[in-house]
Amino acid sequence: MTTQSTLPVAPPTPVINMGAWIKKNLFDGWFNSLLTVGIGLAFFNIAIGFIQWITTQAKWDVIPANLPLFMVGRFPASQYWRTWIIAAIVITLGGLTWGMLTLSKEPEGNHQIGFDRNTLIGIGILAFVVVFLPLDPNSKMFILGLICLGLGGCFLGRLGVRKVSNIGTLIGVGWLVSFLVNLWLLSGGFGLQTVGTDLWNGLLLTVFMASISITLSFPLGIIFALGRQSSLPVVKFFSVAYIEIFRGLPLVGILFAAQVMLPLILPGDWRIDRVVRAIAGLTIFTSAYLAEAIRGGLQAIPKGQGEAANALGLNTPLSLYLIVMPQALRAVIPALMNLFLSLFKDTSLLAVVGLVELTGISRNILANPVFLGRFAEVYLFVGMIYLVCCSLMSQASKQLEVNLGVGKR
């Protein structure tokens, strides 16, 4: 009884009053009032002009006419079902992983459903908008189906954490298998019509390049991060040189060098695809940044962990594999997410070295005489795609940071 009475009492919640709110947040002093009026007027003018431009001057027909080009480029139309399946696999697995990662172990964390309210509202609006977009009914159905798959995957992932003990490993294996399956679905062979890499364009290529580069740069990144932390001077020197040189060069330069140098420094009879050369460039670049991110994770692990492992008789590789790396990588997940985000944006530079990803295909479409001069429309649309993808990823990374408790434990 007495303990309760000494508990601090929360301050009374202020009554939120519309007029008071406006006064406090918008017209607090002459300077703020001036700012509010100035920005308000400017904003109003810009908004009016923009809405006028959108509704009367802009010619939006360029978007629906080229929508398949933006999405998958010149991928043969008869094989579109393959890209839908790829999307379904990736979204389901993504949902499962998300559900698994965002479920905190504490029982009170369980009441969440993996998404906060705003995200759910966003998904609802997205579904609603899709229904009213000028798309063919099949695509609409597929998109709605994909959204359901993502949500369902998330639910299953949360269920799985409680029912299946080794769900993390299962999902990891799932990603690995899906990677091979997706590659098969993309390129064909083994009973499917083959599709050359020059036909993988648009958003498809953007996502493909970003995912494959980060996957391939993962082992390299780990090696160089460990190398940089190593006590062996030679290994350390090579790792530092690799990391610092490739972090000091512009990505365009690396991509360009990969395009012109790889055919020169590899045996002359190896015919290397443009796409493969670009993957090499992106991987070299990303692994240097990834190594730094992983190094951050390694540095966050107290030295005692490695020493304790040594004291137990584990040798260096085993203590790294069993004790240090799992902890370091867990701390690195949000940084990894941010790296993937910037890689996703950086794939646009492939347009400069002649690949036709999302930015490249918009340049191609603008070069079409029918759609001459529609720069603003096309770039705004493509910008929206990047914006939506990147905002989703950055939100996800923020929530992961909270859920994994990075820096809290």
Added chain:
Amino acid sequence: MSTTKVPTKVPLWRDDRFWKITFQILAIITVLVIADFFLFNLRLNMAKRGSLFGFDFLGSQASFDIGEYLIPFQSQDAYGRAFLVGVLNSLKVMIIGVILTTILGVSVGIARFSNNWLVQKTVSTYVDLFRNTPILLQLLFWYFAVFSNLPKIENQIAVLGSFYISNRGLALPWLGDSPTAWSSLLGLIALAIAAFFVWQQRIKIMVEQGASGQNLLLVLLGMGVVALILFIFGLQWTFPVFTAGNKLNGGLSLSAEYCSLLLGLVFYTGAFVSEIVRAGIQSVAKGQWEAAKALGLNSGILMRLVIFPQALRVMIPPLTSEYLNLCKNSSLAIAIAYPDVYAVSSTILNQTGRAIEIVLMIMATYLLINLIIALAMNFLNSSVQIKER
């Protein structure tokens, strides 16, 4: 005592030193094998193409034009000079870009703490919008959707009768090119440095002796008046004037390519810098704010004297990497046809086919620039760290 006996007792594969040495030798061999593999193929491929390695091509005639240059350049000049023009053009974007980015990023970062709701929302929308779209797309947008849609030079927009904006770029007043103007500029810089020391002296006197510092304030005022006179009359401002053939006389004209590149880089990097500034300010302990307010400092002085110097310590390392990013991203100039070092080099490569030499030159240039920035920022970093015993 027994250290000499240890190697005989411990089997070789249990000896830590053995593994350390073996592992390093293995690392060296791996690197050498890879390097040899590449070099062997390179020699073979080069021989097949009949090309030789060497930088003597830099002396031959470039025979292409460069749109803008800081040192005179004609198509008869050598490749080496063309490369130099590219380097200078790059530096022009990088230096101005870093300055403008700092100004924009710091203002936006501080504006995030405004108690005006509208300012907060505007600023956070700006940051989200520019951080989440690729820089290349933003550059293309600035160049093709903004600058190309501006009015033609015949009916360009004039602001205050001295700034002109058209689809060819921007024209603004600039200092004259005469000995008087240059010496005035030098005088202004000297005055600024002198004023800084006088200011420090004044603070010192005020703090140590409790004096009012009135005399030195008067000195500062006098310096200000001299500076103002120099600024208005000494610099011999020239204003852009357009003659009949739409030729520009006087003033400074910036091409649409340069403006697009600069605006794109500044707005993109500024968004990242503002987040760094925000994080830096947030990292300052709350007690510092409260203590400063309790001392009666107003919000401007509080930010300038108490919060910002402490935030600077946290801000400088990530700021360095943003500056480096800006410099590296300036190589995207090739997408909008601004002749920076990368764009000029790829033209040279197309003409000469000297892939390796040119890739090496580009790499060396960017690494050198990065090194200089990193060194300068490290120097700045060490000067703002807490001075401890």
